[in-house]
Amino acid sequence: METITHLMEGFAVAGTPTNLAIAAIGAFLGTVIGLLPGLGPINGVAILLPIAYAMKLPPESALILLAAVYAGCEVGGRISAILINVPGDAGAVMTTMDGYPMARKGLAGPALSLSAFASFSGSMVAVVGIVLFAPLLAEWALAFGPAEYFALMVLALSCLGGLVGDSLVKAMVCVLLGLMLSTVGIDSNSGVYRYTFDLLHLADGIPFIVVVIGLFAVSELMLMLENAHSGAAPVSLSGRLMFNAQEFALAKWTMLRCSVTGFFVGVLPGAGASIASAMCYASERRMAGKDHCFGEGDPRGVAAPEAANNASAYGSLIPMLTLGVPGSGTTAVMIGALTLYNITPGPTLFQDQPVVVWGLIASLAIASVMLLAMNIPLIRVFVKFLAIPNWLLVPGVAAISLVGVYAVHGTTFDLILGTLLGGVGYLLRVMNFPMAPFILGFVLGDMMEQNLRRALSISNGELDILFSSPVSIGLWIGALAMLVGPRVAAALRSRHAGEPQPV
Amino acid sequence: MSERVFGVLLLLLSAAGLVIGWDLRAPVSYEPVGPRAFPLLVFVLIGACALALVFFRRGPTRWAPPAVLGRVGGLFVVVLLYALLFDKLGFIVSTTLMCLPLARLFGASWKQALGAGACMGVALFILFDRVLDVALPAGQWLKPILG
Numbered sequence: 001m002e003t004i005t006h007l008m009e010g011f012a013v014a015g016t017p018t019n020l021a022i023a024a025i026g027a028f029l030g031t032v033i034g035l036l037p038g039l040g041p042i043n044g045v046a047i048l049l050p051i052a053y054a055m056k057l058p059p060e061s062a063l064i065l066l067a068a069v070y071a072g073c074e075v076g077g078r079i080s081a082i083l084i085n086v087p088g089d090a091g092a093v094m095t096t097m098d099g100y101p102m103a104r105k106g107l108a109g110p111a112l113s114l115s116a117f118a119s120f121s122g123s124m125v126a127v128v129g130i131v132l133f134a135p136l137l138a139e140w141a142l143a144f145g146p147a148e149y150f151a152l153m154v155l156a157l158s159c160l161g162g163l164v165g166d167s168l169v170k171a172m173v174c175v176l177l178g179l180m181l182s183t184v185g186i187d188s189n190s191g192v193y194r195y196t197f198d199l200l201h202l203a204d205g206i207p208f209i210v211v212v213i214g215l216f217a218v219s220e221l222m223l224m225l226e227n228a229h230s231g232a233a234p235v236s237l238s239g240r241l242m243f244n245a246q247e248f249a250l251a252k253w254t255m256l257r258c259s260v261t262g263f264f265v266g267v268l269p270g271a272g273a274s275i276a277s278a279m280c281y282a283s284e285r286r287m288a289g290k291d292h293c294f295g296e297g298d299p300r301g302v303a304a305p306e307a308a309n310n311a312s313a314y315g316s317l318i319p320m321l322t323l324g325v326p327g328s329g330t331t332a333v334m335i336g337a338l339t340l341y342n343i344t345p346g347p348t349l350f351q352d353q354p355v356v357v358w359g360l361i362a363s364l365a366i367a368s369v370m371l372l373a374m375n376i377p378l379i380r381v382f383v384k385f386l387a388i389p390n391w392l393l394v395p396g397v398a399a400i401s402l403v404g405v406y407a408v409h410g411t412t413f414d415l416i417l418g419t420l421l422g423g424v425g426y427l428l429r430v431m432n433f434p435m436a437p438f439i440l441g442f443v444l445g446d447m448m449e450q451n452l453r454r455a456l457s458i459s460n461g462e463l464d465i466l467f468s469s470p471v472s473i474g475l476w477i478g479a480l481a482m483l484v485g486p487r488v489a490a491a492l493r494s495r496h497a498g499e500p501q502p503v
Numbered sequence: 504m505s506e507r508v509f510g511v512l513l514l515l516l517s518a519a520g521l522v523i524g525w526d527l528r529a530p531v532s533y534e535p536v537g538p539r540a541f542p543l544l545v546f547v548l549i550g551a552c553a554l555a556l557v558f559f560r561r562g563p564t565r566w567a568p569p570a571v572l573g574r575v576g577g578l579f580v581v582v583l584l585y586a587l588l589f590d591k592l593g594f595i596v597s598t599t600l601m602c603l604p605l606a607r608l609f610g611a612s613w614k615q616a617l618g619a620g621a622c623m624g625v626a627l628f629i630l631f632d633r634v635l636d637v638a639l640p641a642g643q644w645l646k647p648i649l650g
Contacts, residue, residue, distance in 0.1 A: 054637040169555045173513065176549045180520065183545065187538040190529035194538060195520070218582060222575045225608060226567045391611035392619055395602040398582055399627055402589060407637050415586035423579050431505055431564045449541040453534060461535030 003135055010358025014366050019064050022057070023363050026065045027370045030072020032385050035080045036393065038224045040089030041073035041313070042329045042436075046212040047397065049337050050404025053209075059341040060359040066334055067317075067360055068367040071123065074273060074313045075371045078115045078306055079382055082108060083234040091273030091309035094281040098294060098301025100235075105297050109241035109379075114299055115306040116375040117243070118255045122307035123368035125259035126266070126314035130321075130361055133267075134350070138322040141347035146454035147465050149346075151475035153448045156325040158479040159269040160437045168483065170433045178441025179448070181206055189453065201413040208336040209408050210418040211442050215435050216329075217401040218422020221394050223429060234386050241379065243299070251303040254284050262308030266315025269327035272436075276312035277305035314364060321357055322347060325444070329436030332443045339443075505564040510556030517550035574608055581605055593642015594632070598624035 013019065026048075033044035045066050052062040077092030082099035095115065102111040144152065157175050184195045185205030196202040258280040265276040284304040285294045294301045317334075319327040324345030326332040338345050343353055350357055375382070405418045429435060459465035467473055524546060527539035566572060585601040592600070602620030611619065631637040 051631075051635070051637060055635050167561070169552050169559070173549070173552045173556070176545055176552060179545045180542070180549065183542045187527075187529075189534065190532070190538045192527050192529055192538040194527055194542060195523060221582070222578055225575050225578055226571055389609070389611070391606040391609035391615065394609055395598075395605040395619065396623060396627075398585065398601065398605065399598050399623060402582075402586060403594075403627070403631055403637065403639060406589060406639070410590075410638070410640075412587065412590055415589055416583065419579070419583045419586045422582070426575070426579070427509075430566060431509060452541065453536045456536045457534045 003131060006135075006354060006358045007131060007362065009354065010360075010362035011366075013060055013355055013359030014064060014363035019061055019359070019363065020366065022061050022065050023068045023367045024370055026068025027072045027367045027374060030069035031076035031079075031371065031374065031382055032072075033069065034073035034076025034092075035088045035382060035385060036388070037080050037084075037086045037088055038220060038227070039397070040077070041070050042333060043216050043220055043397075044069045044073050045330055045333045046216040047401055047404060049333060049340075050209045050213070050407055051400070053337075053340055054404065054407030059338070059343060059353075060356045062337060062341070063334065063356060063360050064363040064367075066337060067364055068370075070313060070330055070334075071310070071364060071367045072371060074310045075116065075119045075306075075375060076382070077309075078119070078302075079112065079379075080234075080386060082111045082115065082302070083237070083383065083386065089273075091277050091313065092305070093274060094277045094305035095302060095309075097281065097305075098296070098298050101295070101297035102299070102302060103235040106239055107297065108235050108237050109239055110243040110247055110299070111297075111302050112237075112379050113241055113376050114243040114247055114251060115302045116372060116379075117248075118251070118258075118303040118306040119310040119375075120368055120372040121255045122259040122262055122310035122312075123314055123364070123371075125256070125307075126263045126311040127361065127365045127368065129263045129267075129311075129315065130318055130364070134318050134322050134361075137318065138347045138350040141323050144347065144471070145469075146451040146458065148469060148472045148475065149451040150448060150455055150466060151472040151479070152323060152325055153444050153451070155475045155479040155482065156269045156319070156327065157437065157440060157444065158482045159327070160434075160440055167432075168487070170431075171437045174428070174433050174435065174438040175441040178211075178438045178443075179445040181211060182442050182445025183449070188450075199413075201409075201411060201417075206417065207405075207408050207414060208340065208443070210405055210414050211421060212333055212336065212439060213401045213405050214418040214421030215425040215438060216333075217397060218419055219425030219429055219435075221398055222422070222426040224390060224394060226430075234383065237380060237383055241376065247299045251299045254300045255303045255307045258284065258304045258307040259311045262311030263315040265308070266312030267318045267327070269316075269319050269325065272316060272328045273309045273312045276308040280304045280308035310368075317360075317364075320345070321349060321360070324349065324447070326440060329439055332436070332440045335443050336439075505566070506561055507557050510553045513549055513553035513556065517546045517553055520546035520549070578605065578608055581608075590640035591643065594639040595624040595628050596642060598627065 030044055033039045048069055049066060052065050073089055074091055077088035078095045080086050080088040081092040081095040082103050085096050085100040087093045087096055099111050184202055186203055187194055261280055262276040281304050284300055288294060292298050316327045316331050319325050320331040320335055326335045335345050402415055405414050408414060425435060455465050467476060521543060524539050524542045529537050581601060581604050585597055588597045599620040602623055603616050606616035606619050628639060632639045
């Protein structure tokens with residue numbers, strides 16, 4: 001009952017004309033950012049966060065903007081996947097498999113509208129899931145002490161390390177580099193200057209926005225120059241735009257199944273939209289039996305990844321809202337947004353900031369409806385954005401990114417630091433070092449250190465306290481399993497490589 | 504090979520971090536864990552990962568061809584110069600100057616690049632500084648004109 005009251009309050013917050021307008025703008029911009037190959041949700045959120053902050057939006061409006069952009073990106077990624085066979089973001093990789101063949105068959109319109117509807121169903125299932133589970137999880141986590149917290153953050157970081165990228169060592173390096181950058185500045189407990197090299201600008205620590213823009217905007221521009229794809233002409237959007245009853249009937253259970261699966265995969269820290277959509281695509285293909293044309297333009301092959309993709313993107317907000325521990329790069333940036341506004345993320349968020357939390361949840365539902373409304377009739381407008389040439393896009397992104405960094409402190413120092421971090425980010429990304437653990441380490445670094453020190457203060461320096469409660473022991477075991485598990489599974493799989501593999 | 508070189512660099516970073524971190528001691532301490540424990544732990548782990556990078560053989564890194572790498576380097580230098588000149592020249596002029604080489608790198612003609620630069624400088628300035636209320640540097644020399 002209480003939940004429903006809160007939800008109504010949330011709709012009251014999200015339903016004010018300003019916040020509705022912000023959600024609509026965010027959903028539109030998000031779709032555009034999502035459909036542009038190269039720019040994905042994390043870049044979009046990273047570029048818009050400093051601007052929202054500089055515009056002095058109140059925290060709930062800023063989060064609504066970021067959430068709408070996030071939702072929009074997940075929807076927008078399918079447009080380029082279907083029309084030019086280039087996924088607009090990581091979650092849309094699987095959408096190319098059947099989306100592009102459908103477009104080649106002259107079914108671009110139905111592919112786009114069916115995938116928009118699948119996205120919508122994924123979003124709605126996930127919003128219901130958030131409303132049902134998030135308050136419960138937050139309540140349970142309220143009993144966490146500093147030792148449990150420290151273990152929880154280790155678990156979150158190892159989830160990402162275990163699941164992202166091609167090697168554990170590389171993910172670990174990135175986590176550690178993020179933690180390293182987070183220690184720069186005055187130590188709040190003792191007042192000691194750490195790694196500031198007598199630079200006044202570093203005394204307060206490295207601003208979060210500088211790291212995010214450097215790693216995700218500047219380095220992205222350098223990669224775009226490297227991967228400049230030869231602007232394949234989009235398949236023209238002719239014929240009917242709406243899917244018909246037959247296509248819907250074929251895909252309806254697929255959508256529902258993938259929405260639910262996607263949501264639960266998204267809740268796990270580290271397992272993001274790309275894992276969810278790949279998993280659902282594979283299982284739907286297997287379930288279809290002989291009677292399918294997956295890979296040649298099966299409507300289910302478009303519906304499955306898109307439903308999973310959106311559901312998991314929303315699901316990944318749960319660990320962020322309830323535990324204060326982001327499960328993905330994008331939610332890590334959103335946690336950073338909370339800290340910019342001096343809001344401490346964690347289980348107390350539901351009690352201390354009900355306006356922010358429930359406003360965000362309600363606005364996700366509103367943004368999803370808006371996205372559905374925009375993406376079917378206005379699809380031709382979005383398709384036009386595919387024609388933006390990189391020579392216009394790249395300088396624009398560079399300028400807007402630096403505006404955001406400059407808006408924080410108004411110093412050239414931050415701009416230069418951000419650019420240098422972008423250079424480092426480029427080198428790391430070329431060597432296949434994943435960036436999400438880096439930003440997660442940076443965001444969690446301060447909280448980890450504080451909780452570790454608090455726990456050890458309680459126990460007067462005895463390390464036992466870290467492993468003293470059943471919850472923390474469970475979390476440590478979970479962390480170990482996430483680090484070792486995927487490797488063991490891979491080793492077992494390669495031993496059975498001789499046997500036929502289910503596809 | 505690239506990863507080994509990077510591993511060596513990380514090892515140096517970890518050593519430097521440990522040397523600097525060793526002296527981080529609080530003058531007065533009220534708690535069992537001081538300011539240096541966490542950074543030292545992080546740098547020790549960085550060192551361990553660096554050793555793993557140096558000694559385990561991995562797949563080769565696929566660098567872009569030298570010509571492309573040169574252009575990527577060029578882009579980096581342009582953005583760095585943009586960062587340096589951002590508030591000295593003012594947003595409009597520095598953005599126009601940044602756009603020109605960047606647009607050329609991505610295949611625009613001189614005419615397109617110049618047009619894009621000038622339009623973007625002015626349009627973004629009006630959008631952010633005037634409409635969205637995000638203060639941008641007008642540049643020392645433009646101040647008397649804009650008021």
